[in-house]
Amino acid sequence: MIKLIEHKKEKRISVEIAYNSHQIEKMKCINGRKWSASKKLWHFPVKSYVIKELIVIFGIEKVPIEIRDLSNEESLLQVKYEETENKILLQLKRNDKDIEFIKSLKYHSWNKEKMFWLVSKTEENKKQIAAYFGRRLYRGKILGLLKEKVKKAPLTKELHVYEHIKGRLKLIFTYNDSLRMLIKEFPYTRWDSKNKWWTTVDNSFVREQLNTFCLQEQWKQHYYKKPEEEICARPHKDQIVNYRKCPEEYINHLKLGKGSCIMWSDQRKKNHYL
Structure with a gap:
């Protein structure tokens, strides 16, 4: 068989x-x-x-x-297929025709890190995928390849404020247009599209504005301080064991050389005036 x-x-x-x-x-x-x-x-x-x-x-x-x-x-080019609540995940070997077809679907994106395609889960997309790939489709786990994010996404009406690099704050929150417009008014504000967070200056005015917004809108606010690093003073040369010192014969040699240069320079000046 x-x-x-x-x-x-x-x-x-x-x-x-x-x-x-x-x-x-x-x-x-x-x-x-x-x-x-x-x-x-x-x-x-x-x-x-x-x-x-x-x-x-x-x-x-x-x-x-x-x-x-x-x-x-x-x-023979098999296509691994998985459905989530809102997305269709496709993992396959590189093939120009297949890639051209996937790019023709609505709301597609490529996950460069884990090497698979993300497509919006619509009835039209599902029908087109089934019709194009046919028997090549087989169900498998793709989402399991993704690592869990280190920082959990904040809940609704929660503002997470992290002390970033010196003089900067990192702001993480679920989308809120009022808060977004407020943050954009702060000086030197920047949106990090890769990590999906805001960074702004760390001063008393910014902190007061954020506190006022959270009180008015009944938001929870969480502050995360940056761990302090121990700063060690630079040791003095006398505190270091076996600190390197210039030997006496080298010092005498340098003094002798310097003196001979001065004597040679004085002799040259005398010859010039004669």
Whole structure:
């Protein structure tokens, strides 16, 4: 029996037959073949050359149509598919035609760090993806590859204020247009699009304005102080054991050299006036 199986999260073609030394010797010549001792069957990578070899060994009738269809190299490019509440995640090998299709979908984006595509979960997008990829789609976990964020997103009506670099504050909060407009009025305010937070100057005026806003709008405010680093004074040379000192003979040599230069300069001046 020849069929498709999933072995160690990889699609493989399995061959389970009665003992036949002639057929087994031919299967051993196929690149990528493996014997599963637990399942008592041979399995091969899903490649066009494997399918052609199996057709030669067993005949076209023994190889199912669904496997024969995979002999097209383009269809061998499997696409891992996962749905979340609002997004469709697609992970696949690089293929210009596939990328061109994904870019034609509405609200698509590429996750460069984890190498997968994000598409908005709409009925139109789902139909187009199913129609284009067809049998190449298979469900798998992609979201598990993402690391949890170090800082938790603040709850509604919460302002998190972090002491950033010297003289700067970092502000993290859920979107609020009134607070956003207030922060934009502060001097030297900057929006960090990568980390999704605001930074502004740290002074009494800014802190008072933030406190006033939180009191009026009934927001919770959390301050996070930057941990103080111990500053050690630079040690004096007398406090350092085996501090390097210039040997006396070197000092005398320098003095002698300096004196000889002065004497040579005085002699040159005398010769000039004679």
